[in-house]
Amino acid sequence: MVGIDRRLLQNVDWPLLGATVCLVALSATTLATLSVGRAGTGVALRQIAWFGLGLIALLVVASIDYRRLVRIAPGLYLMGLIVLLTLFVFGRTVSGARRWLLVGPLSVQPSELFKLCFVLMVVWLLSTRWAQPVGKAVLVVAAPLALVPAVLIVKQPDLGTALLLFPVLIALLIAAGMRLRILGGLVLMGLAAAPLAWIALKDYQRDRILVFLDPLRDPLGRAYNVIQAKIAIGSGQLLGKGVAGATQSRLAFLPERHTDFIFAVFAETWGFVGCLVLLTCYALLLLRGFDIAASTREPVGRLVALGVTALVSTQVLVNVGMVTGLIPVVGIPLPFMSYGGSSMVVSMMALGLLLSVRMRQFQ
Amino acid sequence: MNLGYLGGPMPGRPDPGRRRVLGMAIIVSVALLTIVCQLWYLQVLEGGRFQEASDKNRIRVRPIAAPRGILFDRNGLPLVDNRPAFTLSLIPRELDRDPVQRDVTLGRLASLLQIPFADLQDAVAKVSPDSILPVRVRRGLSMDDVAKVEEWKLELPGVIVEVEPQRAYPNSRFAAHLLGYVREASDEQLKGGRYRRGDMVGQTGLERLLDEFLRGKDGGERIEVDAMGRQIRLVQSTEPHPGAQVITTIDRRVQEVAEKAMEGKAGAIVVMDPRNGDVLAMVSTPSFQIDRFTGTIDRNAWLRVMQDPNHPLLNRTIQSMYPPGSIFKMVVTAAGLQEGSLTPSDRVTCTGEFHLGNWTFRDWKKEGHGSVDLMKGIRDSCDVFFYNAGLKVGAPAMAKWAHAFGLGTPTGLDFGSEKPGLIPQPRMSKKGKPMSWHAGETVNMSIGQGQVLVTPMQVARMMAAIANGGVLWKPRLVQRIERPEKGVVWGDAGSVTGHVDLSPMVFAFLRQSLWAVVNDGGTGVAARIPGLDIAGKTGTAQTVANSKSEKGQDHAWFAAFAPVKDPEVVVIVLVERGGHGGSAAAPIARQIFNTIFLEKVAFAAFGG
Numbered sequence: 001m002v003g004i005d006r007r008l009l010q011n012v013d014w015p016l017l018g019a020t021v022c023l024v025a026l027s028a029t030t031l032a033t034l035s036v037g038r039a040g041t042g043v044a045l046r047q048i049a050w051f052g053l054g055l056i057a058l059l060v061v062a063s064i065d066y067r068r069l070v071r072i073a074p075g076l077y078l079m080g081l082i083v084l085l086t087l088f089v090f091g092r093t094v095s096g097a098r099r100w101l102l103v104g105p106l107s108v109q110p111s112e113l114f115k116l117c118f119v120l121m122v123v124w125l126l127s128t129r130w131a132q133p134v135g136k137a138v139l140v141v142a143a144p145l146a147l148v149p150a151v152l153i154v155k156q157p158d159l160g161t162a163l164l165l166f167p168v169l170i171a172l173l174i175a176a177g178m179r180l181r182i183l184g185g186l187v188l189m190g191l192a193a194a195p196l197a198w199i200a201l202k203d204y205q206r207d208r209i210l211v212f213l214d215p216l217r218d219p220l221g222r223a224y225n226v227i228q229a230k231i232a233i234g235s236g237q238l239l240g241k242g243v244a245g246a247t248q249s250r251l252a253f254l255p256e257r258h259t260d261f262i263f264a265v266f267a268e269t270w271g272f273v274g275c276l277v278l279l280t281c282y283a284l285l286l287l288r289g290f291d292i293a294a295s296t297r298e299p300v301g302r303l304v305a306l307g308v309t310a311l312v313s314t315q316v317l318v319n320v321g322m323v324t325g326l327i328p329v330v331g332i333p334l335p336f337m338s339y340g341g342s343s344m345v346v347s348m349m350a351l352g353l354l355l356s357v358r359m360r361q362f363q
Numbered sequence: 364m365n366l367g368y369l370g371g372p373m374p375g376r377p378d379p380g381r382r383r384v385l386g387m388a389i390i391v392s393v394a395l396l397t398i399v400c401q402l403w404y405l406q407v408l409e410g411g412r413f414q415e416a417s418d419k420n421r422i423r424v425r426p427i428a429a430p431r432g433i434l435f436d437r438n439g440l441p442l443v444d445n446r447p448a449f450t451l452s453l454i455p456r457e458l459d460r461d462p463v464q465r466d467v468t469l470g471r472l473a474s475l476l477q478i479p480f481a482d483l484q485d486a487v488a489k490v491s492p493d494s495i496l497p498v499r500v501r502r503g504l505s506m507d508d509v510a511k512v513e514e515w516k517l518e519l520p521g522v523i524v525e526v527e528p529q530r531a532y533p534n535s536r537f538a539a540h541l542l543g544y545v546r547e548a549s550d551e552q553l554k555g556g557r558y559r560r561g562d563m564v565g566q567t568g569l570e571r572l573l574d575e576f577l578r579g580k581d582g583g584e585r586i587e588v589d590a591m592g593r594q595i596r597l598v599q600s601t602e603p604h605p606g607a608q609v610i611t612t613i614d615r616r617v618q619e620v621a622e623k624a625m626e627g628k629a630g631a632i633v634v635m636d637p638r639n640g641d642v643l644a645m646v647s648t649p650s651f652q653i654d655r656f657t658g659t660i661d662r663n664a665w666l667r668v669m670q671d672p673n674h675p676l677l678n679r680t681i682q683s684m685y686p687p688g689s690i691f692k693m694v695v696t697a698a699g700l701q702e703g704s705l706t707p708s709d710r711v712t713c714t715g716e717f718h719l720g721n722w723t724f725r726d727w728k729k730e731g732h733g734s735v736d737l738m739k740g741i742r743d744s745c746d747v748f749f750y751n752a753g754l755k756v757g758a759p760a761m762a763k764w765a766h767a768f769g770l771g772t773p774t775g776l777d778f779g780s781e782k783p784g785l786i787p788q789p790r791m792s793k794k795g796k797p798m799s800w801h802a803g804e805t806v807n808m809s810i811g812q813g814q815v816l817v818t819p820m821q822v823a824r825m826m827a828a829i830a831n832g833g834v835l836w837k838p839r840l841v842q843r844i845e846r847p848e849k850g851v852v853w854g855d856a857g858s859v860t861g862h863v864d865l866s867p868m869v870f871a872f873l874r875q876s877l878w879a880v881v882n883d884g885g886t887g888v889a890a891r892i893p894g895l896d897i898a899g900k901t902g903t904a905q906t907v908a909n910s911k912s913e914k915g916q917d918h919a920w921f922a923a924f925a926p927v928k929d930p931e932v933v934v935i936v937l938v939e940r941g942g943h944g945g946s947a948a949a950p951i952a953r954q955i956f957n958t959i960f961l962e963k964v965a966f967a968a969f970g971g
Contacts, residue, residue, distance in 0.1 A: 174383050234405040234413025272406040276399070283395055290388035294381050306384055313391045317398070324401045 011359040013292070019284040020351060023336040024051045024344075026278060030266050031339055033243040034257060043258060043339055050341045054348030061352030065360065066304050069353075070127065073120035077145075080117040083110045084152040109342035111153050111161045116349055118165055119172070119307035121145060126176040127300050134178045139186070142169060159205055160330035164314055171310035172303060175293070225261070229323050233267040240271030258339040260331055263323045278337075279320075286313050292358045301357040308350045423454065423586050424495050429579025430528035432606030434542065434569060436615035437641070437842070441533075443542055448529035449504035451476070451512065451522070452497035453483070455490050458521035468519055475511050476501070489560070497523060499547070499561040503657075530563075530657050536650040538618055540678040541840075543568020544656035566656075568678075569609070569840065572777060576844050576853065579606040607852060610842045612641035620958040621646045624951045629939040630918075631679035631819040634955060637827035637924060637933050639857045640836025644955075645820075647679040681774070681781040684816035685937060688904030688944070689744045689886075690920050691765070691811025693829065693873060696741060698764035699756040700869045707737045707872060713747040722803055724750055727903065741876040742885035744901060746810050753809020758789045758800065761808055767863045768825040768835075770817050775837045775860060784821050787814040812905060823935045826922045828863050829873055830898075830930035835861035874898055878927050881949075890923060890949040895960050898930075899923025899952065901944030916940060921948035925956055932959055 024047070032044035061069075069076075087101060087110060100107040122142060125131060131138045146165045153162040173183060198206065235241065257265050267275050289309030296302045312335050319334040321327040333340055335347040405413065434442040451472075459465040469487070473480040478501060486500050504512075504524065512524050530545050546566050548558035558564055565574040582603030614634075621632040625648040634644035651668050668675055677683060699705025715731035717724040726732065726746040732739070740748035753761065765771060771786035787808065789800035807813030820838060828835050837858045844853040877898035881887040886901040902920030919941035924930040934952045941947030 171387060174387065175380055177380060177383075230405060231413050231416045233402070234409050235417035237406050237410035237414060267402070267406065272402055275402050275406070279395060279399060283392070286391055286395075287388060290384055290391070294384040294388070297378070299380070302380060302384070306387070310387070317391070317394045320398050321394075324398060324405065326398065326401055 009359075011361070013288060013355055013358045016285060016288040016351065016354065016358075019281045019288070020336060020348075022281045023278075023285070024048070026266065026281070027262070027337045027339075030262060030269065030337070031258060033269060034265060046341075047339050047344070050344040051348070053341070054345045057345050058348040058352035058355070061349045062355040062359065064356065066353060066356045067300055070120055070124050070300055070304065073117070073124035076117040077121035080110070080114040081149060081152070084114060084149060087152075087156065109340075111156065111158055112342040112346040113349075114149060114153075115161070115164060115168075115311055116308075116346060116353070118146070118149065119168060119304070119311060119353075122169060122172045123300060123303040123307055126172060126303060131176075134173065134176045136182060138178070139173070139182065142173065145169075157202060157205075158331065159201075160318070160332035163330060164311065164318075164332065167314045168307055168310045172307050175303060175306045176299075225256070225329060226325055229261055229264040230325050232264040233324060236268040236271040236274075238272050240267075240269050240274050243269060259333055260319065260338060261323055262338050263320055263334055266337070267323075282316050286316065289313070289354055292354055292361070296357055296361045298361065301361060305354055305357040308353045312347065312350055423457075424497075425525070425584045425586060426496065427582040427584060427601075427603045428527040428563075429581050429603035430605045431530065431545070431563065431579065432573075432577040432608050432844075434577075434609045434611055436611060436613045436618070437643070438614065438616075439610075440615045442538060442611065442613060442615060442618075443533075444531045445528040446531040447526050448502060449506075449509050450499050450525045450527050451478075451501040451504055451508070452499050452525050453487060454497050454521045454523060455487060455492050455494045456521075457495075458487065458492070460492070468521065471515070472512075472519055472522055475515060476504075476508050497525065499525075502527070502547075503529065530654070532654050533615075533619075535652045535654050537622070537653070538613070538645070539568075539650045539653040540647040540680070541568055541613065541618075541645045542653065543570040543572075544651075544653050545570050546656060563657075567676075567779065569611070571779065573609055573841065573844065576607040577609065580604040605847070607844045607846045609844050612636075612643065612839050612842055613645070614643040614959075617955060617959060618644040618646065621951075621955055622648075622650070624954045625938075628941060629673060629679075630937045630941065631683070631935075632937070632951070632955070633680050633819050633823040633933075633935040634959075635823045635827050635836075635838065635933040635935075637830040637834075637836075637930050640824075640827065640839045641842075641857070642823075642838050642840050643932070643959075645680050645840075647677065649673045649675045651675040678778070679937070679939075680819045681776055681778055682818075684782045684784055684818055685918050685920075685939075686813075686815055686904040686906070687770075687811035687817045687822065688902035688918065688920055689746075689749075689810060690817075690822060690900050690902035690922050690944075691815060692741060692744065692749050692809075693825075693877070693900055694765045694768055694770070695749055695752055695756055695761055695809050696737065696876070697768075697829075697863075697865055697869055697873060698760045699752055700737075700872060701764070701865050702756065702760050704755045704757070704760065705737060705752055709752070710734055710736050711740075711745075711748045711751050713745050715747070717747045717750040717806070719750075719754075719803055719806055724803075724806055738872075738876045738879060741900070742879040742883060744880075744886045749809045750806045753805050754802065756809070758787070758805045758808055759791065761805075762786050762788045764863075765815075767861070768828060769861060770815075770821055770825060772821075774818075774820045774824050776820065776840065778840075781820075782818055784818055785814060785816040811902065819935050819937050822920070822922050822937075823933055826924055826933045826935060829870065829877070830924040830933055832867070832870055833863035833865060834859055835863065874927055877923075881923070886943075886945040887921065887923070887949045889945055890921065890953040890956070892953060892956055892960070895925055895956060896927040897923055897925040897952075897956055898927045899949065901949060903942070903944045906940070917942055919944040919947035921945075921952045923949075923952050923956070925960065932956070 028044045028047050031047055034043070083101070101110055122145060125142060125145065126134060126138065146169045150162040150165050170183060174180070266278060286309060289305060289312065293302050293305035293309060296305055315332055315335050318327065318330065319332050322329045333343040335343065430445045433444055436442055459468060469483040470480055472478065473483055483500060486498050490498055509524050512519065512522060544566055545563050548560070548562045548564045552558055552564055553560060565571040565577060570577060580603065582601040584597060585599040586597050617634050621634065621644045625632060625646055629648055631648070632644060632646040633642065635642055655664060696705065713726055713732040713735050715726045715729050717726070724746070727744070731747065732743050732745045735743070735745045735748045739745065740752070765786045771784050773781045773783045787804065790798045792798045804813055808815055824835055824838065837860045839855055839857050841855055843851050843855070846852050877900055878896060879885050880901065881890050881897045881899050887899045890897055890899055900922050902922070904918040904920060906916050906918060917940065919938040921936045921944050924933045934955050936948040936951045938947045938951070
């Protein structure tokens with residue numbers, strides 16, 4: 001039911017919320033430092049406004065019993081697919097990508113919201129009577145659930161978001177008790193299909209992988225982002241350069257510094273020590289998520305909590321991994337840190353799901 | 364869906380799912396630790412190396428100014444064009460950090476190019492020392508200057524020469540008021556946030572009116588340079604988008620002839636097509652050297668223009684108001700005939716003087732015109748006839764029809780501070796009698812004196828209405844605006860702002876008598892061209908102010924159109940303190956008609 005009774009409130013996960021508030025505060029300060037001495041200090045304020053909106057979304061989601069949401073998951077999933085399809089017709093093109101849909105004055109990124117629909121859908125599938133025990137047959141149905149939207153999202157093109165769906169799927173399958181041997185076989189098959197994928201990739205996406213393998217291939221061309229980000233992070237050293245000294249970020253050497261590369265800005269400004277604080281916040285958040293999943297005995301709740309945690313974990317790891325040069329660049333925003341309304345609201349809704357499970361786990 | 368089947372581990376029984384979740388938590392923790400290790404490597408172990416790389420990051424942002432849109436005349440001839448010009452710029456971040464060293468560089472530059480040292484310091488002080496965007500210091504460098512800077516390049520860190528498109532004009536004063544000048548955005552304009560420092564912005568005329576269209580979208584390049592400032596590699600580049608092309612209604616040939624005819628005189632010319640309101644020429648003199656305003660004008664030259672007693676910046680076609688003088692007699696005639704207070708057969712004997720109470724009003728012709736009817740009154744511009752006529756018609760009717768002809772209201776040219784003119788309006792008492800209004804004012808008004816004030820553009824609009832049977836067109840300067848890739852982005856099909864409801868008989872009478880002014884020994888005979896039926900009216904407007912002009916105090920007017928049947932062109936000429944309209948303004952109109960109808964006239968002259 002939508003109403004929240006007292007018992008539910010007692011089980012709110014305060015450390016989880018605390019870590020989130022810290023992250024958003026760090027995001028807003030970082031965005032604010034980027035606009036020091038420039039017009040448009042509004043970015044930081046808008047990020048806080050998104051957070052506010054996200055908080056409302058979180059409360060709404062948390063107040064609904066997650067089981068109800070799982071029950072309507074197929075409908076949500078289908079609606080999500082339809083919206084992704086309509087993007088090709090009504091989508092707004094920004095720098096070559098049709099990722100945005102205009103809703104009144106706002107441009108919304110439907111693929112962000114779709115990620116949650118996807119988690120709920122997979123949980124729905126895995127909790128049907130038909131799926132017990134979770135075996136190869138389930139895989140045959142689950143794989144297209146991820147592949148179809150992934151293809152639509154890749155076509156936007158938004159490789160990063162599309163790739164996200166697979167680790168989440170695998171994590172859910174593992175948690176639902178699929179035999180690891182089957183999953184191992186799946187991964188091997190995936191590796192075998194890699195050459196095919198290479199052919200399907202766009203030139204710039206291949207470039208990114210090549211550049212990752214060898215940054216000096218083309219230092220001022222495709223690798224520009226990677227090298228500038230590394231310089232920014234590295235030059236932050238132990239204690240950071242402070243707001244005024246962060247030349248890499250403030251002089252606009254860094255591309256996409258408000259969004260995908262915001263971690264580099266933070267690392268340059270606050271150094272290794274700052275990064276430790278930031279990563280601790282994330283660790284707290286993610287481990288709390290796993291804790292909720294582990295301590296929930298109700299299987300649907302466990303799967304929802306795990307799916308959401310896997311989603312956020314993958315985003316954090318992939319984003320920070322790419323900015324620090326550990327993996328190739330795929331465009332994924334850093335949850336709670338990167339500027340953007342869709343990302344913020346959806347991340348908050350993900351937290352809402354976690355809280356919803358937590359609050360009801362002892363019922 | 365019934366979840367009961369899934370069941371769940373019973374309390375107290377082993378829970379394999381839980382172990383798997385914890386396993387995944389461990390994987391994520393390990394990944395986080397790997398990231399921490401990578402950060403330790405980048406920031407602590409290799410931090411110094413990256414710090415150095417960050418300091419040496421010599422990326423330059425090189426804006427590529429979009430060429431401003433070109434303005435064309437109605438036949439596709441350019442009114443203004445662009446040519447490449449050299450601009451001296453400073454890159455704050457590459458100037459020496461040490462203020463003393465920096466001033467040495469600036470000082471060297473100042474003496475090399477004879478730029479005031481303070482100007483350079485001002486330019487640098489206005490922006491952040493961290494900025495990698497070039498600050499433009501001086502535009503329009505000569506080839507010599509460019510050579511000097513290149514020669515001393517090594518001693519001038521942070522100083523660069525850029526190539527930018529700059530306005531080029533057919534000649535220095537060509538259509539200066541119409542086109543308007545382009546200058547760097549002023550501090551005030553920068554506050555609006557629409558412009559960047561150093562952006563060229565249209566400040567007057569069409570350049571200002573259409574600035575949004577004419578301004579293209581600047582492109583830019585991100586290049587890496589070595590310590591000597593040489594380009595190593597292009598990192599990123601965005602093409603500039605040139606501004607839109609504007610097709611005006613101006614006829615460059617007519618504009619040039621009109622400007623030439625006004626050389627050395629102060630005044631205005633408007634040439635208009637009465638069929639659609641197109642402005643074919645718009646001249647205001649004295650003019651200013653429009654190309655000297657572009658780029659960096661030195662302060663003294665600017666002050667000289669601003670303080671010039673002849674007000675060269677004033678666009679006299681719309682921003683100056685003049686008494687219309689005898690031109691106003693057309694309004695009086697129209698009002699009288701339409702309202703029935705005048706008839707063509709009215710006669711007055713002109714002795715050169717007119718008495719009203721104790722006042723005496725004189726005719727411009729001392730000895731008088733003798734017996735005068737309405738047609739002759741217009742033809743010879745007999746003042747005494749119109750003193751009488753004015754009293755018969757009355758001030759309210761004159762004002763009413765003056766307003767009907769668009770006098771007293773701006774023409775709507777959106778051209779910046781257009782003056783509305785003035786038609787005095789006697790306030791009426793309840794009994795319908797004019798209040799605090801002297802009959803002498805009516806007498807003055809009837810010959811376009813007293814408080815009556817008009818702009819040349821208003822007279823053009825009125826004359827066009829007489830020529831085309833009463834349609835008041837909004838003057839049109841711009842036909843359309845086109846973008847290379849998008850086609851027409853803005854168009855003006857012309858708009859009618861009013862209609863003068865006079866009977867066709869009245870229009871016919873006016874045209875007939877205006878024809879007589881030029882072709883039947885009237886005051887406008889100096890405009891006559893054999894083979895072309897020109898109709899016109901002279902005006903000689905007395906002014907109150909004193910001037911040292913040798914020709915006297917009077918403004919000379921000539922308002923005309925041709926051919927009388929199916930008029931194609933209206934020409935308005937005003938010469939400030941030029942003397943008589945018939946002798947000072949009519950010959951200028953003649954030259955313009957001559958140019959426009961050159962072929963037709965030649966055809967007639969050779970017996971066609």
